[in-house]
Amino acid sequence: MPLSHMSWHWGGSYNVPESARSILEIDDGRGSLFLDFPALPGGGRLLLSTLDPHSHNGQRFMPATTRFLRSFYPWLNRELSIERPLRNRFTYLQCSHVPSEWQPDGLQESLAQAGLETSFVPQYELGPGILDRTDTLYIPSSHDEFFLKSRAEDLLAFLARGGNLIICAEPCQPWLPFIAPFHAVPPRPFSNIRVRVRDDRLGIFSDLSEDFDGWKGIFGQYVRGWTDPPPGAIWLTDVGPEHDPKPSDWIWQYPTPAGRGGYVFMHNGDNMTRYPDCGPKKEGLVANVAIALRKLSMGELSF
Structure with a gap:
């Protein structure tokens, strides 16, 4: 996902815990907008973001949100080894x-x-x-x-x-x-x-x-x-x-x-x-x- 797909308004920032990987940060170093916890106890996976692509997808004034989702979910499927039907x-x-x-x-x-x-x-x-x-x-x-x-x-x-x-x-x-x-x-x-x-x-x-x-x-x-x-x-x-x-x-x-x-x-x-x-x-x-x-x-x- 290029940075341009993740550039729209955000609702705050996170401090980055030791167990988290920071995916997207504020350029002045005040925190992370997108965290990945890849190795939680018990084998779970947690992704946190203060970006809100779902609420703006399709509203047409913020097209980067749609581009983000089109990149993010195919990546997530591959990351979790999920195969989606090809509808063919x-x-x-x-x-x-x-x-x-x-x-x-x-x-x-x-x-x-x-x-x-x-x-x-x-x-x-x-x-x-x-x-x-x-x-x-x-x-x-x-x-x-x-x-x-x-x-x-x-x-x-x-x-x-x-x-x-x-x-x-x-x-x-x-x-x-x-x-x-x-x-x-x-x-x-x-x-x-x-x-x-x-x-x-x-x-x-x-x-x-x-x-x-x-x-x-x-x-x-x-x-x-x-x-x-x-x-x-x-x-x-x-x-x-x-x-x-x-x-x-x-x-x-x-x-x-x-x-x-x-x-x-x-x-x-x-x-x-x-x-x-x-x-x-x-x-x-x-x-x-x-x-x-x-x-x-x-x-x-x-x-």
Whole structure:
């Protein structure tokens, strides 16, 4: 941890006992702000600090606290030989027996390159057992809304414990409580269905060409409309008239009391396994989304 990650306000200083190691000191020698007791009787370990990173993490006016926590907890895990799950289990829900939809070409390979373990599961087998073995669940656009509504309780429990959803949909009904009905954009002029990137803070579209939304050069299948995102969502891409854009892709964190709910990437259109279908990042879009969700879950990205 560099000094810059530990430079913010503090609430006092400690005298340094003989049994303690001083990690961070006041530059005029008046005491320590961060003590480590590595060899307590009985084998325990004690860390004391008058810094308060947890209370300021995410408040945006003190970003060094977030950088501190991102360095401190991985160090602490290594120091104590604690292995945390990598959140790399990706499940593709098979919703159509069309071969290109049942097991899309290139998907497993592109996810493997990103360090993700892929499983393919027929949608009617979805239940708690499958979700217990999943970190990110991908739902193609050919899904059965009535069936998924019958599994809503399981899916919400999955989100509540930190699981992530990637949903491709033009919803007719709110099969999850935060899903709104789909609205189509006006079909004319044709430029209304050209997708534009609005906010790429998660790096999903940064390495894709400008025509990422064209399947074999045809625009309009990526998305043809939008759903209203829930409060707090990040609006990622635009569709519709330039003067009246609508959210074609958005991402949102499921709210829980502890703030540890999973993330929902909502794509209001066709199966994203088709995009992009050309260029150096062929079949790269789904992997980019999955990587962003994993980084959010691991605390490597801020929402």
